[in-house]
Amino acid sequence: MERFTRILRRLSDEYPEIPSMLQYRNPFELLIGVILSAQTTDEQVNAILPELFKRFSDANSLAAADHSEVESIIHSVGFFRQKARSIIGTAAALVREFNGQVPHTMADLVSLPGVGRKSAGVILLHIYDEPAIIVDTHFGRVARRLGYTTARDPLRIERDVAAVLPREYWNSASMRLNYHGRRYCFARKPACPSCPLNDLCPSREPAQDGTT
Template sequence: MRTEETPLGRKRRARKINRVLAETYPYAVAELDFRNPFELLVATVLSAQTTDVRVNAITPALFAAYPDPLAMSQAAPEALQELIRSTGFFRAKANSLLALSTRIVDEYDGVVPGRLEDLVTLAGVGRKTANVVLGNAFGVPGITVDTHFIRLARRFGWTNETDPVKIEHAVGELFEPSDWTMLSHRVVFHGRRICLARKPACGACPLTTLCPAYGEGETDAAKAAKLLKYELAPGREELLKKMRAGATRAELRTEGYGLQA
């Protein structure tokens, strides 16, 4: 790939990457289970420094005990901590959940606000969490810049920035706002499954002709295939087939499929 890529060329290549990712992950969605904005907000706060799979394992009991902001704001700290202990940093997370729930009750009539400028004032909520909630619970376009997105945006040559906010704005200029939320899902899916942090599976990647970082990882197809994660991992062909057919996580768990890496 030419190093003197023009801004227009970068935009066109970025949009081609998005189209390929859409074909590769037609089932890409938020990987946290939720039924309403409050549940997604809480789950996203809990997801810091742990996996979505771990969060999904504990939220059913958590929301059975505290189904809304009022109930959670009245929780005993020790009881809340115990329910979320396995997500790590449980004391700090419990403090954030108690504080944000109280704010939602006191200042927003018990309803999660649907504006970025309001969400980021809540305890434990930054732009990443706010964009997750806005994009997936309110239908407001947003780019979710997590560690996977940062890594891939730089590998794809979309930006050289390292600051998450600057990355969000730089990548946002390459795409229509209507694409931002799904783009975020696809990039994160790709980062968790193929474009891994330590050893990307370049030889199994559908973006080989579009990615300037091709060759940083394993390029041998057979060896690269062994690096794939989640539903793309060897031996999980039936799981992949069901996901491409539209099966939900709840349905897959009921059928006994493990959704971990």
């Protein structure tokens, strides 16, 4: 744990502010944004969100939406038919089960169509400031290279990290390991020689001159 907290301190110095990737103005917009962002980039989702929320600004209006109209708005994000079903279904569930509001527990969030643990974690962390370990491809890769898991399965990665890191650090780890994976710890060619975690990382690659 001591090494993990040193890593997080180092990453906090490196990335004091993590820019928000998805644009949103309220919990409903973030929830819909994270559902749409599966298997696509946040930039592509941000490009269609203004039109979507201009037309459907809350759970009630989206729950009553015509599927083909939603599909035509979100067409560019990929898997648009399935995603249209998910966001309309989620909006209907919000109206039916949660009085039109976004719930604030993991169990309730993952009961919504198209919402897995990763998406639920994003809501818990960014909206409700609840502890969440958000495992995506970047987080998993960096956690493995830093030696905190050997797993590929997101739930096992989450459990492995939770076992060694106190809850008060979960949100910092979620944001900063993810961001570090985008900035230095690339999948194909990690930038180990210039990485700020170089001296703390068991997976660092040798520098060009043979030093580590």
